[in-house]
Amino acid sequence: MAVRKKATKRSTARSRAGTARRAQGKALVLVATRKGAWLYHGDPARKSWRADGPHFLGHIVNHVMLDPRDGRTLLAAAKTGHLGPTVFRSTDLGGTWKEAARPPAFAKAAESGQPTLRGRSVDHTFWLTPGHASEPGVWYAGTSPQGLFRSQDGGVTWEPLSSINEDPQYREWMGSEQDGTPDGPKLHSILIDPRDPAHLYFAMSSGGVHESRDGGATWQVLVKGMQVVDGFDPAVITFHDPHCVRMCPTNPDRLYQQNHCGIYRIDRPADEWVRVGRKMPKRVGDVGFPMVVHPRDADRLWVFPMDGGSVWPRTSPEGLPAVYTTRNGGKTWQRLSDGLPPREAWWTVKRQAMTADAQDPVGLYFGTTSGELWASRDEGARWACIASHLPEIYAVEAANLA
């Protein structure tokens, strides 16, 4: 399906390309929501923002990603309340979109090579990761229910990775439809080592963290040190619930993880996660969804704590939204809430809805469950709301236009 927006709201593809040329060095923030997607174009100072949207109004958009290898290709993971899931692709920064010829879909049960396994269908593509810099055209996707997919042609056609999707052990670890988030268990946090395109990680909520050193042919579990909900057995991989895992760009041996049960760090080749969230203030705790790493400083990261007490309200603790940061790999934490609502703000931030740009100082962005887009131009010291009244925000990504 080719989608072209109304002429009244959009310029032609030709003039869009012109806009892209004028946008040298400008920031672009990609916002995916429960009811469509918006692109926010910033000026070089990141002070004023121009909204381009809605794209796919009414579609449930879980993720929009820019391909950093060409600086102009966008992929969007979308479905509607009625229609099945698909992926849209734009090669002109959202001027026009074309549907993937073969979106992520599981193997038919009879053709999976595992006749004992129940055939599954993708409910939605949840996560998109551009491949290694040396592999233009390669993308990875994570789905709900949990599945891992790869495209070798820039997102036009997608193939399931049977080493995960049809592996009886992995299928057991994925658990049932009930072993996941309210809108379905998800495969997410697909990470690629910038030093080695065959070295991959992904995480499942639920189902643990996993690593491959052979391009996805075989996988090893990486959950040692991670805690599970009280009363459950951490030896059972299904019970592990990583919410978001990030790799430090300047030190790919260091990963940080926001888990259902705390904040963790690991420094490979060590195989044990360390719960650095224990140093967070007790009344805030270290439960949350997003995890953001600094583009240049592997000791620096940001999290957005939420209330994980009693019935798991998943709101800002005590209605007081705040970002927390560490400058020393999790030894100590500081609260960053200047500019955020001082009281009675009961929203929170989902696992894909907080991100950093690569500028200096780093710009931070997060989108809320209540449809507000917040930004900081100074690494979290001061926050400003740059858009409100959007639908529930599912994902926020920042890119510098090449």
Place this chain on the structure above:
Amino acid sequence: MQVLIPTPLRSYTNEQRMVEANGATLAALLDDLDRRYPGIRFRIIDEQERMRRHVRFFVNGDQVFDLGRSLEPHDEVFIVQALSGG
């Protein structure tokens, strides 16, 4: 035969409400529809050949649940979205 396309799928059919497609069964009809309008089938039938949960199929006014349902050239097929969601 004539097939009624619901609004969420008209981006595939150049906004046409009624389109022509052929097949001896509902499954074959949907295959033909996908040849004419690539991508439309996966939005309404999943990879395990199950009708998607919120999409309904009617033949001559009767709801159909079986993709193997045989069709005659003069049948009229309606594809509609269920009254669900939010």
